[in-house]
Structures are given as C-alpha cells and as structure tokens.
Amino acid sequence: MRKSFTLIExxxxxxxxxxxxxxxxxxFKGLTANSKIASELATASTIQSAIEDVHDEWVTNEGSFTWGNGRSSSELTSTGYPIKLGDCPPAFNWILKNSSVVDNKWTCQDNGGGxxxxxxxASQSNSGVAENGAGKPDSNDCWEYNATAGTFNLKENCS
Structure with a gap:
C-alpha cells in the first residue's frame, strides 16, 4: 500500500x-482599472441626477428654495442649474449630501464662464487608467460641467 505521491505525480x-x-x-489584471472606471461612472451618474433634481425643483417652485447642502436659489443660473457643484476643492460639497466619500478621489478646476x-x-492624470478609447474615462479624459446647460459630460483628451 502506497503512502505518498511519486515525483512524477x-x-x-x-x-x-x-x-x-x-x-x-x-x-484579474484589469480589475483595478475596471473598478476605478465603474466608480467614476457611478459618481458621474449621481452628479447628473443631482443636477437634474435641482433644476426640477427650480421649475416646480418658481422661486426661493434651498437645495443641496443648504444652498439658496440665488446660487443657480438663470436657467435653474447650480452655478457650481462645489467649492473646488472639495469637488461636490454643494450638490452631494455626503461629498466626503469622493472628496479625496476627485479634483476640480474652475475654467471661468460657468x-x-x-x-x-479613472481620469486622474497621475494615477488614472491607461488610454482605453472606449468612451469610458481614462487618464487623458475629464468631466466637464456646464452651468448654463446643466450638463456633466465626459470630455475626451483634456489638455
């Protein structure tokens, strides 16, 4: 009776x-990149929904109301969209109820003119995802908020 494995086995x-x-x-190689992309897309979707909620509230109330984190309707554009989404930094402290979750992961820049x-x-230039060209955020891309139109869109190849 054999009690051990042979070398060949x-x-x-x-x-x-x-x-x-x-x-x-x-x-498993792309797991980290995929999680960064998914996180960024989910946050962007939440931001766009919050922007639309503020605009819907503006349309419904036709006047003075508070939105986001205690912001007044005077901090909206003439079309009912937030003048900005946060103090830059932090990125979204005006629009999100709990922006601390994304504060250390998102950066922002005021380009002027709303x-x-x-x-x-995924879109950080120093720690983001390699170029994917698939309409998903990568280190060459950024998100652009246009306060006049109330849009929060992915912009390819940001400078």
Whole structure:
C-alpha cells in the first residue's frame, strides 16, 4: 500500500496548477482599472441626477428654495442649474449630501464662464487608467460641467 505521491505525480499537479494560473491571472489584471472606471461612472451618474433634481425643483417652485447642502436659489443660473457643484476643492460639497466619500478621489478646476472640469479615480492624470478609447474615462479624459446647460459630460483628451 502506497503512502505518498511519486515525483512524477507531484510534477504533473504543479504543471496543471501553472496552466490554470496562466489562464486566470490575466483575468484579474484589469480589475483595478475596471473598478476605478465603474466608480467614476457611478459618481458621474449621481452628479447628473443631482443636477437634474435641482433644476426640477427650480421649475416646480418658481422661486426661493434651498437645495443641496443648504444652498439658496440665488446660487443657480438663470436657467435653474447650480452655478457650481462645489467649492473646488472639495469637488461636490454643494450638490452631494455626503461629498466626503469622493472628496479625496476627485479634483476640480474652475475654467471661468460657468465651465468646470473634474477628474475622478479613472481620469486622474497621475494615477488614472491607461488610454482605453472606449468612451469610458481614462487618464487623458475629464468631466466637464456646464452651468448654463446643466450638463456633466465626459470630455475626451483634456489638455
């Protein structure tokens, strides 16, 4: 009766594990990049919804009301959209009830004329995702908020 494995059996098992690992490891390679992209897209969707909520409230009330984190209707454009989404930095403290979740992951810049650019986890120029060209945020892209139109859109190849 045999109580141990032979050397050939052990080598065979090691070869099988190596083959399985070589197939599985590439699947996990893009996991971090995909999570950054998903996080950024989810935050952008939340921002756009919050902007639309403020505008809907402006249309409904036709006057004085508070929105976001205690902001008054005087901080809206003539078309009913927020003049800006936050103090820059922090990025979204005007529009999101709990902006601290994204504060350290998003940067912003006031470009003047009601145009602001934002960069999230995937679009940071120093720690973002490599160029993907698939309409998803990467380190060459940014988000642009236009206060006049109330749009928060991904802008490809930001300078």
């Amino acid at each position: 052990l080598i065979f098992v090691i070869v099988i594990i190596g083959i399985l690992a070589s197939v599985a490891i590439p699947k 145009i602001f650019t934002y960069r999230g986890p």
